[in-house]
Amino acid sequence: MKRALVVTGALGVVLAALYLVEARRYSWGTIAQPGPGLYPVLVGCLLILGSVGIALEATLRPTGGHIDWPVGRARWRLMAILLPSLAYVLLLRYLGHPVAGTLLTLAVLHAMGMRRWPVKIVIALAVGGISHYVFTVVLGVPLPAGFWSR
Amino acid sequence: MLPGIGPLGAMALLLTATLALDPVTSLIMLAGIYYGSLYGGSTTSILVNVPGEAASVVTAIDGYQMARKGRAGAALAIAAVGSFVAGTLGIVGLMLFAPTLAAFALRFSSPEYFALALLGLFALSRLSGGSFWKSLLSLSIGLALATVGMDITSGTTRYTFDVVELSQGIDLVPVVMGLFGVGEVLAVAERAGGLPHVTRVRFRELFPSRAEWRQAFPAVLRGTGVGFLIGLLPGPGGVLSTFASYGLERRITKRPEEFGHGAVEGVAGPESANNAASSAAMVPLLALGIPFSPITALLLAALVLQGVQPGPLLMQQRPDVFWGVVASMYVGNVALLILNFPLVGIWVSVLRIPQPVLVALILLFTLVGAYSINNSMLDLLVLIVMGVVGYVGKKLDFDLSPMVLGLVLGTMLEKTFHQTLYMSRGDVSVFFLRPISGTLLAMLVVILVGPTIWRLIRRRPVTARPANP
Numbered sequence: 001m002k003r004a005l006v007v008t009g010a011l012g013v014v015l016a017a018l019y020l021v022e023a024r025r026y027s028w029g030t031i032a033q034p035g036p037g038l039y040p041v042l043v044g045c046l047l048i049l050g051s052v053g054i055a056l057e058a059t060l061r062p063t064g065g066h067i068d069w070p071v072g073r074a075r076w077r078l079m080a081i082l083l084p085s086l087a088y089v090l091l092l093r094y095l096g097h098p099v100a101g102t103l104l105t106l107a108v109l110h111a112m113g114m115r116r117w118p119v120k121i122v123i124a125l126a127v128g129g130i131s132h133y134v135f136t137v138v139l140g141v142p143l144p145a146g147f148w149s150r
Numbered sequence: 151m152l153p154g155i156g157p158l159g160a161m162a163l164l165l166t167a168t169l170a171l172d173p174v175t176s177l178i179m180l181a182g183i184y185y186g187s188l189y190g191g192s193t194t195s196i197l198v199n200v201p202g203e204a205a206s207v208v209t210a211i212d213g214y215q216m217a218r219k220g221r222a223g224a225a226l227a228i229a230a231v232g233s234f235v236a237g238t239l240g241i242v243g244l245m246l247f248a249p250t251l252a253a254f255a256l257r258f259s260s261p262e263y264f265a266l267a268l269l270g271l272f273a274l275s276r277l278s279g280g281s282f283w284k285s286l287l288s289l290s291i292g293l294a295l296a297t298v299g300m301d302i303t304s305g306t307t308r309y310t311f312d313v314v315e316l317s318q319g320i321d322l323v324p325v326v327m328g329l330f331g332v333g334e335v336l337a338v339a340e341r342a343g344g345l346p347h348v349t350r351v352r353f354r355e356l357f358p359s360r361a362e363w364r365q366a367f368p369a370v371l372r373g374t375g376v377g378f379l380i381g382l383l384p385g386p387g388g389v390l391s392t393f394a395s396y397g398l399e400r401r402i403t404k405r406p407e408e409f410g411h412g413a414v415e416g417v418a419g420p421e422s423a424n425n426a427a428s429s430a431a432m433v434p435l436l437a438l439g440i441p442f443s444p445i446t447a448l449l450l451a452a453l454v455l456q457g458v459q460p461g462p463l464l465m466q467q468r469p470d471v472f473w474g475v476v477a478s479m480y481v482g483n484v485a486l487l488i489l490n491f492p493l494v495g496i497w498v499s500v501l502r503i504p505q506p507v508l509v510a511l512i513l514l515f516t517l518v519g520a521y522s523i524n525n526s527m528l529d530l531l532v533l534i535v536m537g538v539v540g541y542v543g544k545k546l547d548f549d550l551s552p553m554v555l556g557l558v559l560g561t562m563l564e565k566t567f568h569q570t571l572y573m574s575r576g577d578v579s580v581f582f583l584r585p586i587s588g589t590l591l592a593m594l595v596v597i598l599v600g601p602t603i604w605r606l607i608r609r610r611p612v613t614a615r616p617a618n619p
Binding site for chain 2: 001004005008012019022026027030031032033034035036039040043044046047049050051053054056057065067068069070074077078081082085086088089092093097101104105108109111112113114123124127131135139140141142143
């Protein structure tokens with residue numbers, strides 16, 4: 001846990017530094033007439049304070065617990081859910097929700113260990129179709145229908 | 151009822167469904183979802199020993215022990231009736247307090263709102279348990295995210311990196327859905343286990359004995375009082391109230407040995423406190439327009455999406471919204487009592503849906519829900535990034551609620567900060583010299599340094615007294 005928290009603190013400081021560098025582009029104004037750059041500077045300082053605090057706390061008062069980062073099949077399952085989700089986002093405009101949603105559902109069912117392909121396919125088709133109907137027809141959300149509809 | 155999703159995740163998931171409704175109906179639906187998830191959280195605590203959300207953790211201690219002794223039905227009934235009584239009394243409190251607070255808040259100006267927002271943010275970070283520094287980092291990330299987009303005072307766009315969609319800022323809903331919805335989906339996917347063993351409950355077992363009622367009722371009333379008072383204050387009222395109520399019950403009981411082994415008061419008190427706190431949390435939201443918890447922040451977002459701005463003038467300008475919420479809370483409590491009492495067996499069967507199907511459904515609904523708010527691909531990317539942040543945050547034991555509140559209150563904090571400095575011509579002392587803002591900032595100082603000073607006092611070694619000559 002200690003190492004992970006020190007790394008988190010270090011990443012926080014880097015993030016804060018980048019945030020503050022960008023904040024320099026905006027005018028600070030004066031204390032009587034503050035500009036758009038003043039508040040981000042204060043927030044950036046708070047980011048640094050929190051990050052340094054975490055790293056110091058982990059170093060000076062380590063809690064001793066350890067983190068079980070996913071390995072083996074658990075890591076594969078995570079990736080097999082994250083990557084199709086990202087693919088869904090990238091392909092939604094082109095494939096449309098019914099197809100992208102069905103493919104995502106199929107990928108998740110497979111990643112989560114469902115074995116029989118016919119069952120997986122039927123569930124994925126049902127989820128893709130029903131979710132499209134519920135959101136577009138019932139709730140009126142304009143979900144992309146993809147290039148099929150053109 | 152689904153462990154981990156909790157009220158916040160459920161509300162974020164269902165926010166989409168409220169967009170097609172008018173403001174009153176939308177808020178009524180969200181309040182119903184909120185109450186519903188509070189009831190659902192206690193059910194899984196009692197039957198499966200898996201709290202559906204943080205505020206139900208305490209219920210699991212004695213509730214599950216009651217279930218193991220064959221009193222699951224009685225525990226569920228006590229939790230449901232306790233929640234109903236507390237919820238109803240809490241609404242009476244809301245009706246009494248909110249108009250008074252709103253009238254008082256008419257005296258508030260920028261420094262007071264700044265101090266109140268600051269107090270709310272830091273109280274949540276300091277009192278949510280765990281590491282203050284982790285909460286502070288979480289809070290400052292939320293505040294930083296709130297600076298993305300157009301600065302409302304100067305009209306300057308900040309941190310947009312020439313991405314046009316970012317000029318509108320980062321929306322709350324994909325952030326909440328990502329942190330608490332996708333983050334939980336990833337955690338579930340990692341540990342992918344079998345279905346939990348669910349205790350069966352028959353209808354005839356749902357009636358507590360007379361002795362159990364006698365033990366429960368005073369605890370319900372005490373829990374209601376404790377919960378309502380804590381819920382009014384800035385900070386994680388729901389969770390704190392359950393622990394406070396449990397501590398109180400354990401301190402005043404004549405049978406302390408029963409606590410942890412199925413004490414009726416250990417279920418009745420915290421469950422009532424939780425519901426009373428949730429009613430009380432609506433007071434600052436409706437009267438001041440300031441959310442003190444992520445859940446009320448989401449309610450605020452839902453209202454703003456509908457074009458309604460809560461605050462001191464809400465009761466005068468939109469009495470239909472205010473009284474609609476009050477009425478919906480009464481009706482929601484009765485409906486949930488009816489739904490929970492005889493139909494608890496049916497709701498628990500949700501836990502028997504195969505995990506792969508549940509995970510796929512939640513993930514897809516989260517993605518579509520996030521997209522539907524603004525029809526924006528950027529929101530979907532924010533959702534996934536926040537999902538990873540939520541998952542890693544869970545691993546590192548971070549409380550992510552301050553991030554949500556920071557994102558919601560950040561804009562207001564900056565606006566009131568600037569307005570005060572303009573108003574006072576740069577005189578910072580105005581924050582401390584005005585009575586209300588000065589008092590609020592003094593409270594903030596107590597919250598920030600009080601626990602440290604208290605710890606130091608308690609740690610100081612006792613010096614030996616000199617012997618009498």
